[in-house]
Amino acid sequence: EAEVAQSPRYKITEKSQAVAFWCDPISGHATLYWYRQILGQGPELLVQFQDESVVDDSQLPKDRFSAERLKGVDSTLKIQPAELGDSAMYLCASSWDSYTGELFFGEGSRLTVL
Amino acid sequence: ELKVEQNPLFLSMQEGKNYTIYCNYSTTSDRLYWYRQDPGKSLESLFVLLSNGAVKQEGRLMASLDTKARLSTLHITAAVHDLSATYFCAASIQGAQKLVFGQGTRLTINP
Numbered sequence: 001e002a003e004v005a006q007s008p009r010y011k012i013t014e015k016s017q018a019v020a021f022w023c024d025p026i027s028g029h030a031t032l033y034w035y036r037q038i039l040g041q042g043p044e045l046l047v048q049f050q051d052e053s054v055v056d057d058s059q060l061p062k063d064r065f066s067a068e069r070l071k072g073v074d075s076t077l078k079i080q081p082a083e084l085g086d087s088a089m090y091l092c093a094s095s096w097d098s099y100t101g102e103l104f105f106g107e108g109s110r111l112t113v114l
Numbered sequence: 115e116l117k118v119e120q121n122p123l124f125l126s127m128q129e130g131k132n133y134t135i136y137c138n139y140s141t142t143s144d145r146l147y148w149y150r151q152d153p154g155k156s157l158e159s160l161f162v163l164l165s166n167g168a169v170k171q172e173g174r175l176m177a178s179l180d181t182k183a184r185l186s187t188l189h190i191t192a193a194v195h196d197l198s199a200t201y202f203c204a205a206s207i208q209g210a211q212k213l214v215f216g217q218g219t220r221l222t223i224n225p
Contacts, residue, residue: 042202042215101145101206105157
């Protein structure tokens with residue numbers, strides 16, 4: 001069964017360092033999302049791509065976060081510099097069905113900032 | 115702005131009992147989703163509800179949608195330990211392929 005691939009699964013870094021997460025969506029899925037989930041809370045959307053274009057990045061802290069999907073397939077989310085409050089699970093999801101809008105999530109990348 | 119609220123946030127129940135999780139959303143939405151998350155794991159899609167009055171069932175779980183009341187319910191019948199997890203509902207903003215999630219309901223089922 002096709003899955004959304006993410007790496008790394010776990011990342012520990014010190015504050016002020018740079019960190020990057022990678023996501024490869026299910027083949028053929030045009031829409032890709034990055035969500036952030038703080039422990040004990042629901043996921044919150046950071047950025048949404050349609051192919052290589054950003055559809056919504058209104059909740060992305062643009063002073064330190066950046067995201068790209070250059071060829072409309074895989075995507076990278078970067079944080080520079082990382083802050084203590086960035087500790088969270090970063091979830092990538094993809095979707096192909098604009099009618100149902102169902103999202104398929106990857107296993108996530110858990111970030112701990114020390 | 116679309117907001118999604120679930121209750122209860124924590125639920126501890128005995129095996130064999132029935133219970134319902136409620137999901138309210140603040141503005142018009144035409145789609146409602148239920149996901150399950152096990153500790154340290156990602157989100158697994160359970161149900162997609164696409165219209166008013168929609169009802170879907172899978173095993174001991176049944177989800178329904180009332181768009182007029184802006185309410186969805188997830189009903190658990192004769193709970194078993196394997197259903198212990200956190201359950202999230204999410205609604206989509208009309209015209210946008212974007213999900214807004216509730217806070218989650220942490221369900222613990224005791225033998």
